[in-house]
Amino acid sequence: MVASARELWRALEPLHGMIYFAPEAHDRYTALGLDHTAGYFASRAAALGPVSAEVVIATFYNFNPALVRGAIPSAWEKTTPQALLAARADAADAALRRGLGELAERDGEIEELAGLARRAAEHACTTPHGRPLFAAHAAQPWPEQPLRVLWWAQTLLREYRGDGHLTALLTHDLSGIEALVVHSGSGEIPAESLRRTRGWATEEWDAAVDRLRERGVVDGDGVLTEAGRELRERVEALTDQLAEGPYSVLDHTDRDRYTHLTRPLTTTILTAGMIPHKKPPTKN
Template identity: 55%
Template sequence: MMTDIRLARQSWRRLEPVHGMIYFVPEATERYAALGLEPHAGYFASRGAAFGAASPELVIATFYNFCPALVRQALPAAWDVTTPEKVIEARLDAADAALRRVAIHEIPVLAETAALARRAAEQVGEHVQGRPLAAAHAALPWPDGPLLELWHAQTLLREFRGDGHVAALLTEGVGGLEALILHGATGQMPTIFLKVSRGWPEEQWAAAEEGLRERGLLEGDGLTEEGRALRQRIEDRTDELALPAYAALSEEELARLAELARIFGRAVVDAGLLTFSA
């Protein structure tokens, strides 16, 4: 039976805020600071800790779109003040505290949603070839309780999809900085957020924009027709590469996960856990 690609994408997109809030909430910043990590170091160390004491080169390669200089400011110095094990524990504790602060643990269908998401996420470990971030996170132990089980499941599904997205970008000849610019040009994400969070110098950003204009992908600050077509190919291929995980669910179960995911994603967004301040 073919997995419904539309339902798989809906399940991921609707549930993504449950994972994504970890990059914005004060609980994470506070716990990383307690380990001696500044915000950028906390981000790179916490997401990369599944690799162990990740080198800057490994993080530059797998995170893909961050300025290398920004990564090298954080790593390997982070491992001089803390350990990957402590950072992983702090990240889980922050996720638990933030989600509990806005009562996600009180949503009646939490256990059902976590169980469905976990079944999909457990398939990640069966398809890790060529997916380094997914492989590293799949090797971590599952946390106890449905709240963190749901968070960890979406983390695995997110990194699995992300590894596939990087593969799609590489296939289309789109580098990390170029991917940021094209994303910003869609209007789906504020360019200021991408600039601030990814750390690219303005002159490199401007040079990459000009290169994309020369390729016929940008006109002014917006996408050309060819640019929109390229973005759609990348998104379509990313959707296809994410399907092996969701194939663990029947069509009815996947539809149910997509339905339930909306409840949790909306609750996180409405609670303001994804708020960004430039």
């Protein structure tokens, strides 16, 4: 069976996602004068330039605007977008080398996988329309070292899919906080974790639950109803559809090779605990 866009994205996502938890990133952002929250928002938004809080609120979608405004634009008074882009790239390289150990030194395999991921990412760059966060990243120069190329390619593919996901949420009339409630209602991530990390007050969260309950999406405990599960499936299906384009340049053999090369890297990253609450895939 040919790997789908979702499967290919999930296969490599931990190699990008670890940057949000890596001490190497926190240390570099701190050196630039940013705390944890400002470091997250400013480093991910840096490709957009020294933008306003409103731009970050719009493109990041599910964070409490007050949380964003506490970090942006004041972060730009302490450092520059280019300094943050460089710090983030250096942090990713250092964190991956720490987490992967000797796997990071398998130059032939890393270069091959980076080449496949870059092909998909470069194809994504031909259709940036309606994807502002992706387009901003796509405008940045490519690194040269294979491990950095691999991380950057997945960064582009992640933001491409993410922008498309926002389109899917808007299409199905889900606000940022409502999307979080739906996610927690699936049972995948505790509601308290999503509420706290996105900066929402309990009262705001409860109000979103009430709105979705009135729509028949969740029950009184915030758990997805049958209609809610169907809604989430439609959102994810549209997200997958909108994310398929970049991978269309990879044929069956390419996709098999992609997943084969990715598996030991992802397993190692997750086994090392570099992404909290995510476990490595079980062996069949």
